Amino acid sequence: MCDASVVEDTGTNSEQWSLGNIPVEIFLHICSYLDARFITNSMSLVCKRFHEILSDSAIWRSRISKRWGSKYPPIPVNADDFNWRLACVNIEDQYELWNRKDIKIKSVLRKDIHYAAVDAIHLMNSGLLCVSGSRDRSIMLWDLSNVLNGGTEVPYQVSTDAHKGWIWQLASCGETVYSCSWDTTIKAWNLTHDLQLLSVFKCQTPALSLACTSNLVAAGTYNRNVVIFDTRVGGSQVSLYTAHHGAVLALSMSGDFIISASEDQTLAVWDQRAGKVFKKLNLYENKDEDKAFPMCLSFSNDLLYVGDSKSQLHLLNPAQGKFDIVESYQVGHTEKLTCVKHSMGSILTSSTDRTVRISTPTKNPETIAIIRSQAGEVARFDYTNNVLAVGGTDNALEFWLPCST
Structure with a gap:
């Protein structure tokens, strides 16, 4: 109870501390x-x-x-x-x-399911379902609920020949997952029961990056374009813009903005409402000498993180549409960054140095933990609800799952 209590003590009244009056x-x-x-x-x-x-x-x-x-x-x-x-x-x-990952998290390694590098990986359903895409052209669905509930096996379903080229990235909105490929297409799949093809969007050139919202799906292509489709009107593109001079390696969509990153060393901010490039910036002061280029993006919670080919992580402030560079720093990787994802609680980065690093989401990130991948060079990861899924170059996936209590 939260009421103060008064007790009789050797003939005098004295007030005792309680939940109601503790300082x-x-x-x-x-x-x-x-x-x-x-x-x-x-x-x-x-x-x-x-x-x-x-x-x-x-x-x-x-x-x-x-x-x-x-x-x-x-x-x-x-x-x-x-x-x-x-x-x-x-x-x-x-x-x-x-x-305390050694006692709070367990890892599950799956090899010899995909028979080529796993470049695309995506978590859905609060981390209970994982979708992976590979250079072997297949997409697989992984049910992680069994392991999260104390089991040891990770059941999976296979869709062979999902594409005719390497599968490069995955994204989802609701029950629909999108895959993009070197075969120049984006495909929409329904996951209500199993992997069912819904529609195909043609990009004309290889699609290297992917982002989506409830009604739009966008692809960054090898020939410098960003192609945008409205899923409500079929497979025809509704918009296309060219803001770069090189392949578009990463995309992110939030609100009215599409952020694209290219091997030409630039970032571009596309304003969908205005239908034009709102801002274009170069992260590198000396473009001629520094050959670094952005490779991955994480855009949410009013922050934009960019990982590059020289192992640097850049923090940008999107406030008021300025996208000013706040800081550029090393987070401990020794080779190019392949993926970054941030939240209020952490920043995760992966690299071809075969590690995933978990850092504090502070202005100068401090390392919390380092995961050394058993799946080879880390091509991509996804992280949600304390579930980490890693795709690697050794034809393998590794899942890091919180131990059941």
Whole structure:
């Protein structure tokens, strides 16, 4: 109970501490020994007073500051609008999970299913389903729920000859998954029961990158174009733009913007509403001497991360459409970055150096954990709901799954 209690003690009245009157400073000191998720999901529900105390965003902001300093979030935010409690829960969850990965996470390696490099991998259904695409032209569905529930096997279904060329990337919206390929097509598949082909979108040249929203799917192509299709009007393209002088290696869509990255060393921001390139920028001051080029993107939570061929990670601030470069740094990889994905709680990066690194989502990322891939050079990964799926050049996939409790 949260009511203060008064007891008789040797003939005098003395007030005892209870949940209703414990000093705030002592309560918060006790909370400092507990993890943020437990405090949010349990302590805040004990009584109305605890709920009121823990609803103060200043408490969560202070907790983050004591642990991570002024480096989080990595770009300035409006403190009144930022969800400090959610951020604190996320960053502490990710740090605890990966800092203790030897006891909290198990890995499952699957070889000799695909018989060529696995360049495309995508998680769906909160991490319970994985879709993989390979240079062997097949797509496979992997049911991870068995392992997440304590089993050892990862059942799978195979769709051979899904494309006539290497499958390069996957993306999904709802129950529809899209695959792009060197055979110059994007294909839409329904996953309600198994892999069923819904439609084909023709790009004319090899499709190297892919992004989608509820009604649009876009592909970055080998011949410098970004081709956009409206899934409601069939397989004909509804828009096409050329903002680069080289192959488009990565795409991301958010709101009205499409971000494209090219081997010509540039990024382009396409404004869908205006139908034009909103901004184009080069990450490298000396284009002639520095041959680095962007290879992968992560665009969400008002942040844009770009990984490049010289193992650098670049942070850009999309605020007000400026897309200013905030920082460029090394996160520990020794070869080109192949994939990056960030959230409130972590930054994950992969490389051809055969590692996936988990770092803090601070302005200067600090390494939490390093995963050494058993699948070869890491071509791509996906991460959602604490499930990590890695595709590699040794014809293999590796799944990192939270241990069942």
